[in-house]
Amino acid sequence: MNTTAAIIGGGVIGGGWAARFLLNGWNVQVFDPDPEAERKIGEVLDNARRAMPRLYDGSLPAEGALSFHSTIADAVADVAWIQESVPERLDLKHSTYREILADAPLDALIGSSTSGFKPSELQDGLDRPASIMVAHPFNPVYLLPLVELVPFARNADTGIERAKDILRSIGMAPLHVRKEIDAHIADRFLEAVWREALWLIRDDVATTQEIDDAIRYGFGLRWAQMGLFETCRVAGGEDGMKHFIAQFGPCLQWPWTRLTDVPELTDELVDKIADQSDAQSGALSIRELERLRDDNLVGLLRALKDRDSAAGALLNAHEKQLIAPLPDPDQKISAPLRLWEATVLPAWIDYNGHMTEYRYLHVFGDTTDALLRLIGADREYVAGGHSYYNVESHIMHLDEAKLGERLMTTTQVLSSDEKRIHLFHTIYASGDRAVATAEQMLLHVNSKKSRACPALPQVQSAIEAITAAHAGLLRPQSAGRYTGQRRSA
């Protein structure tokens, strides 16, 4: 599969697209006439590298190659996806598309980041209009999954489905907008809120700070997870949505909003907003605010991910696509086994700045799972109603593992019988520094009856072979230790 994308137009949005593609393993070819483009995209990329990996429990793919090109022709050669994020002027977008279409592969898809234009307007008068559709993202593009995908009648279904596949493969949630309208869907809501907010400020009802608090301490917390209708469904209670609308509908006729008119953006009003915003957030630079925003988004998204809910369910699905390393089944079984590797991820770091204690057991558990796959006690075996349960672990912490360090584990089988496996794992950081050990006892069970039972013959013989191969190894010093036992001299 071709995994090279062209980014036409850098800036905050183009840079965010570049970061999302790169960190998902795509190569990215940028065209932007701004002499500052490389610096600006680099800054967005720094933010993305800092935040995005913290959303996942495993490692992201190796980062793709980033290159800058002085012509559109160069940037779009041999790419599968072209993302256009040039300023919101239709004439400029049309001339950009003409240049793109002259040199891009015939099957390349072109997504436009436009907030307002309809795809029929973008396609108007061009040679291969079916290549072009709206792919409207939300800032920061590398963290927020939503992308509004708006095709027009000329777009073939196959192109739309291919676009969805590509966008999903980089962790986004394409929302297929079936009828083109100005501003698509989400921005219509944002516009409505903006207009109302401008009136409130002009009329001195509220300041920028007060409006922000009214959102983030109230309905903003609801909308991060349920949106509008599901929230109302809950509010309506057992009487259901019809009842809710019947009760709530009439209020819509009341004079609660002034959304018809837009207040004139006089110098005075602009100054007022800018001054209030300075008072609210001026103590922090934009970079600091960006990082605060990203830290919070990572936290919010991870909270939803733990619950497999809303945007968190999208993340879990994306993570399953990303991660797969299996041990090599042919490796020698005589030495302590080398079954698992991992990297200390940002989400594994605690308030001390070290790897949190339970993440050591996370790595030990992944190592045990790799051993079980090696002896044939894999997912299929588990689905058949048999499994090994860990009944006991003794963990010793010997040294600290640090952010970004590569971890490797070794596994020694101390003993086994038809029902039990007695294991000793060691985690090494950066190659040779032992940071923790775990002694574990696994018990084979019939999981349907929740009762211990002998392993199936092929699994028994696989673990017996390893146990026999390990019989001559030196017994680890801390095997058989109890917690708090003094170390022998």
Added chain:
Amino acid sequence: MNTTAAIIGGGVIGGGWAARFLLNGWNVQVFDPDPEAERKIGEVLDNARRAMPRLYDGSLPAEGALSFHSTIADAVADVAWIQESVPERLDLKHSTYREILADAPLDALIGSSTSGFKPSELQDGLDRPASIMVAHPFNPVYLLPLVELVPFARNADTGIERAKDILRSIGMAPLHVRKEIDAHIADRFLEAVWREALWLIRDDVATTQEIDDAIRYGFGLRWAQMGLFETCRVAGGEDGMKHFIAQFGPCLQWPWTRLTDVPELTDELVDKIADQSDAQSGALSIRELERLRDDNLVGLLRALKDRDSAAGALLNAHEKQLIAPLPDPDQKISAPLRLWEATVLPAWIDYNGHMTEYRYLHVFGDTTDALLRLIGADREYVAGGHSYYNVESHIMHLDEAKLGERLMTTTQVLSSDEKRIHLFHTIYASGDRAVATAEQMLLHVNSKKSRACPALPQVQSAIEAITAAHAGLLRPQSAGRYTGQRRSA
């Protein structure tokens, strides 16, 4: 200080107020003529008891007393705060206030949960108008901190400040709305969004599900933390707010919204919305949706709390008011300590359908952290360069914890000295089923020098007091066990 409140009008909002007062230690006296009021408030209270304590790291105050009264006169006797949440009809609100004012203490404050009425309208024609102000909360009242506090010219400043103190003491964020307008502030935004959403559905541009996704996968995640203006400030980048408005302002004149008109709520449109909502969320009952919402809100709020940001900063401030740094030496520390509770989250479940082994250590680690906060080895202590590191754990798995089960831990201090704490934790599922134990050894370190050292005196004396109180407890059978040791007969 008088900490008794009257709740006039139950239902979802009145019940939410009752729960927030009760769980913050206030007594609550309810008047609601609905014969189902007790059941309905009980259901809201069950949800609140399940969710609200998980926002805090320590225990909430002992729950206040809840009583139901057959007359307003009874309910408002001797209270400091009266919360009115009767239906949105001005005549009904006026007659309710007349009854309240006849029997309430002269200095009691009356907050109205009204979404739309202005305080001048509420006060009109009453005897003590200065007692009444708008205190408009957001559902679920026990989790969302925002309350719009709208006084009118007749209200004395002292009354407003007293109202703010009371609302802050129960963990809310009073937003003082300085100019009364219809629908206050937040609901004006909600109304605008609602109207636009109705048009999108009527015109078949989007379904309820698509609109919810457009919100929760995109700007909803931003609004949980920054609101509108700070988000725009970041989007505007280094050029600042003025530049952003100059760029964005003209779009407001574009025909992007249809907010002038409200679509007629025909039977057809109401059916369409209800059917779409059923397809979206009909598989879950309202109770299940409420719990999903609350679990997500707890997760989102805790994520913000970890970062001391947005609504999370409010929680941290409230927690400081609530929780004493040291336990009562005579009572709380004598039995095994109950320091932590958790729910088995979907992300904690492994391919066997059970709680993954490392999540047990996750819960044990959170319990240890709670103990360390209790003895004063908190974040501030860590920032000062001292910390306890866990050097050794012995975990025994006794039973399985299942998805959604409530976990509770107990902690026994086996011994301690100036550098070490020897602990024994037990995790219980659904109240009384012991599912795992952990014996741990913590070592006190100077984290700047990465070397063991004695704890600071106040922390030493706190842990010594607990160790002494636990000296008479039976030593757990599995303390001192090594992995694979046979159980004694």
